[in-house]
Amino acid sequence: MATNLKNLSSYDHTAVPDASKMKFGIVVAEWNEVITKALLAGAVGTLKKHNVKEENIHIEWVPGSFELVLGAQYFAEFDDIDAILVLGCVIQGETRHFDFICQGVTQGITDLNLKYNLPFIFGLLTTDNQQQAVDRAGGKHGNKGDEAAVTAIKMVGMKEKIQKNNM
Ligand code: RBF
Numbered sequence: 001m002a003t004n005l006k007n008l009s010s011y012d013h014t015a016v017p018d019a020s021k022m023k024f025g026i027v028v029a030e031w032n033e034v035i036t037k038a039l040l041a042g043a044v045g046t047l048k049k050h051n052v053k054e055e056n057i058h059i060e061w062v063p064g065s066f067e068l069v070l071g072a073q074y075f076a077e078f079d080d081i082d083a084i085l086v087l088g089c090v091i092q093g094e095t096r097h098f099d100f101i102c103q104g105v106t107q108g109i110t111d112l113n114l115k116y117n118l119p120f121i122f123g124l125l126t127t128d129n130q131q132q133a134v135d136r137a138g139g140k141h142g143n144k145g146d147e148a149a150v151t152a153i154k155m156v157g158m159k160e161k162i163q164k165n166n167m
Contacts, residue, residue, distance in 0.1 A: 011147075017161075023056040025060070029087065031090075035089040038145070042137070046145070065089070066104055068124070072112055084118065084152075089124070
């Protein structure tokens with residue numbers, strides 16, 4: 001999460017492994033589309049910055065954030081993917097939907113990480129209002145899509161390193 005001390009788009013580039021052979025799936029929610037398109041642009045741009053090939057970035061849209069979990073599972077089940085990013089934005093409304101959706105996605109993504117032994121990266125903005133989302137989708141606190149992409153590359157790199165060391 002962005003804080004006054006941490007910008008979502010700033011990171012040590014030298015600490016990110018080369019990603020030229022990595023393959024990623026991105027599931028992105030249609031709800032709050034202006035925000036999620038900005039998250040997607042950030043994620044794709046950052047993956048490419050680290051040499052991920054265009055043909056190794058697979059993007060699928062789902063109706064809302066609640067559907068991100070199953071969308072991510074489809075990637076894990078049916079595609080040869082190194083990591084899956086989910087991108088969505090849930091904004092607090094008048095009802096308790098916010099809590100249920102956020103809880104469902106958080107638990108669902110946690111479960112997928114462990115079930116498939118694959119990195120599923122949590123790129124979900126959970127904000128009180130639209131402005132907080134704008135600030136974290138390429139605004140003053142950076143872009144959570146960038147952060148999700150860097151996290152995905154780092155986790156795939158870690159897995160590859162540990163596998164190599166134990167061969
Ligand atoms: N999906 C989002 O991605 N972000 C939201 O802020 C959001 N708010 C919702 C509020 C209500 C009252 C409802 C009914 C749905 C909302 N959804 C939202 C859609 C949800 O993630 C899911 O797509 C639908 O509930 C269908 O399963």
